[in-house]
Amino acid sequence: MEEDVFTADKQLLPELSQFFYLPSHILSCIYRRSNGFFDFEECLDDSGHTQSYNTWFRLQVKFAPEHLGSNYVWHDMTFVxxxxxxxxxxxxxxVPNSFQHLLNSTLLSMWSRIPPSEPYSLHVPLIEAIVSMQDSSVWSVRDIVRSIEKDRSRPGRGLDDFISLHEAARYAIHSFESLGVSVDTVEAMQRQILDISRRSGQSTELARASHQIQMHIESQIRMLRNLERRSQSNKDRLQNEIFLAYNMIAQRDSRVMTRLGEAAKVDSGDMRTIAVVTMAFLPPTFLSAIFSMSFFDYTPSQGTEPSRWSVSGKFWIYWAFAIPLTCLTMGTWVWREKRKTR
Structure with a gap:
């Protein structure tokens, strides 16, 4: 059934609910919205032998898009x-069409090696198909991580690049979460298989069949754990790329600020030179304003008298005040600079 009526909060056909003994609590919002669960019910006859065995479990698989920015795909699969x-x-x-194809090929390759007499016989090919889907999910995230790592040599990253990095990290987190739940779910099945094997007095043939189921489940758990570690690696690699991008931007900004500081230092030296020259001319200018009277006199020629310049005999007063004031101003500035340096 490709339509996810379970997540969509739709009711199964009454005939299906009755046939699979679907309990009411499985249909509650808690189970419908969960990222995975496993539950079972065992009915025993008067002799203590298993008369019927019902299971209900749910798993999620997320597929990241080939290119960031595209739509991702969630598969919420429920099995009874x-x-x-x-x-x-x-x-x-x-379940999607891809799961159906995986299950068909798994049944063709594995069913001859799976004893059909065990309650969990059909769970082995189901889990094998789920392992294949999880493998594709993990590698879809890995391909995105690898493309980001190859692109790290770009000189700068913009806002869109950081959004893409965090989007990829979100995919990796979801993949790691769904894998962890898958491992817990399959391990819960494994515990029930061992419990059935211990409680029931089985013949040699049934014991061998139960052992085969246990070995298959154990192998699938190991594979899921390996995928979980790769998923963790994808998360760590993405975080490493995010930290690297931030550090590269911080270093780039630091170099820009260093160059700006050096340019400001040069401009500050030029401005200081201009200020020194201004201070050197400020006292004479001030005194010129005070002594606005003319120290020079020009007499044009008249008849046989040639033109001439005459200087006031008090011109020395200007220099007597201008030179000391200029020296005092410059000396005060030099003293303050040395004091700042100390």
Whole structure:
């Protein structure tokens, strides 16, 4: 069933709910919105042998897009099974077409090695198909991480690049979360398989069949754990790229600020030179304003008298005041600079 009626809060057909003994609590919002769960119900006869066995479990797989900015895909898959010594049935809800193809190929390759007499016989190919989907999910995130790592040599990153980095990190977090829940779910199944094996007095043939199921489940758990570690690696690599991008920008800004500081230092030296020259001319200018009277007199020629310049005999007063004041001003500035340096 490709339509995810479970997540969409729709009701299954009454015949399906009755056939698979779907309990009411599984249909509550808590279970519908969960990222995974596992539950079971075992019915025993008067002799203590398993008469029927029902399971309900849910898993999620997220596929990242090939290019950042595209739409990602969530697959919320719910599985319900009903087993009795004569027959085993499984209802798959919300599974995509790719899962159906994976399950068909898995059944063709594995079913000859799976004993059909165990309650969890059909769970082995189901989990194997889920492992394949999780593998594709992890590698879809890994491809994005690798493309980001190859692109790190770009001279600068903009706002869109940082949004893409954080978007990729979100994919990696979701992939890691769904893998962790998958591991917990399959481990819960494994514990129930061991419990059934310990409680039931099985013949040699049934014990061998139970052992085969256990070995298959154990192998699948190891594979899921390996994928979980790769997913963790994807998260760490993305965080490393984000830190590197921030550090590169900080270093670039630091170099820009250093150049601006050096330019400001040069401008400050030029301005200081202008200020010194201004201070040197300020006292004479001030005195010129005070002594605005003319110290020079020009007499044009008259008849046989040639033109001439005459200087006031008091012209020495200007220099007597201008030179000391200029020296005093310059000396005060030099003294203040030395004091700042100390």
């Amino acid at each position: 099974s009903r087993w009795n010594p004569d027959r085993c049935s499984v209802l798959c809800i919300g």
